[in-house]
Amino acid sequence: MGRGNAAVKVIIDNRERNPELIEGLYSRNVDIEFAQLPAGDYIVSDRIGIERKTESDFSNSIIDGRLFDQLDRLRQSFERPVLVIESDANGFTLGESVRHGSIAKICTDGVTIISSRSAEDTANLIYFLARREQEEDEHEPRLVGVKRANTMGEWQLMVIGSLPGVGPKIARSMLERFKSIRSVANARPEELMKVSKIGKKKANSIYAILNGENCAQEQK
Numbered sequence: 564m565g566r567g568n569a570a571v572k573v574i575i576d577n578r579e580r581n582p583e584l585i586e587g588l589y590s591r592n593v594d595i596e597f598a599q600l601p602a603g604d605y606i607v608s609d610r611i612g613i614e615r616k617t618e619s620d621f622s623n624s625i626i627d628g629r630l631f632d633q634l635d636r637l638r639q640s641f642e643r644p645v646l647v648i649e650s651d652a653n654g655f656t657l658g659e660s661v662r663h664g665s666i667a668k669i670c671t672d673g674v675t676i677i678s679s680r681s682a683e684d685t686a687n688l689i690y691f692l693a694r695r696e697q698e699e700d701e702h703e704p705r706l707v708g709v710k711r712a713n714t715m716g717e718w719q720l721m722v723i724g725s726l727p728g729v730g731p732k733i734a735r736s737m738l739e740r741f742k743s744i745r746s747v748a749n750a751r752p753e754e755l756m757k758v759s760k761i762g763k764k765k766a767n768s769i770y771a772i773l774n775g776e777n778c779a780q781e782q783k
Contacts, residue, residue, distance in 0.1 A: 587686025602636035608696035612641035632730025
């Protein structure tokens with residue numbers, strides 16, 4: 564059974580607040596739900612998650628190492644991960660060879676790359692992907708995390724990889740160095756900084772989260 568005249572639904576990460584894009588989805592009668600997503604910026608079905616980058620953000624996220632961790636999470640969470648690269652006023656700030664090499668890696672890692680001319684164009688793309696998945700193929704969007712862990716090692720990677728700015732690759736390096744989650748939690752910031760791609764800011768953030776007192780009351 565299809566959805567008939569019901570609006571298609573898109574789940575959007577609550578940190579992704581581009582007003583033009585969101586207004587574009589509302590104007591297409593999209594049912595929008597905001598949530599903190601463990602991977603990607605938009606979920607259009609149970610198998611398609613979308614990471615959106617402007618050209619300048621794409622370049623910056625390669626330089627600071629965020630992009631490949633983000634796409635690793637996306638691939639682990641969705642059968643058909645999509646990266647949308649959207650044109651912006653600043654454009655690409657990477658050299659052509661670095662840009663093309665990064666795009667080649669992303670494609671061969673199994674992520675579909677789609678170019679977009681603007682936020683409005685991205686909204687249109689998201690809408691049609693959602694409509695195709697939900698009306699024609701009956702794949703409803705739902706919140707997902709990383710793939711279910713089956714082994715002790717997978718559970719450990721999932722726990723450490725959920726820390727801000729960590730992701731699967733850094734989590735693996737942390738566990739190779741510290742051997743256990745307990746040892747990671749007991750490590751001082753200067754010890755955490757010995758792991759590749761963990762700088763002072765990230766080390767302090769990890770230490771604060773693992774050792775700070777319960778802040779759940781702040782969310783009430």
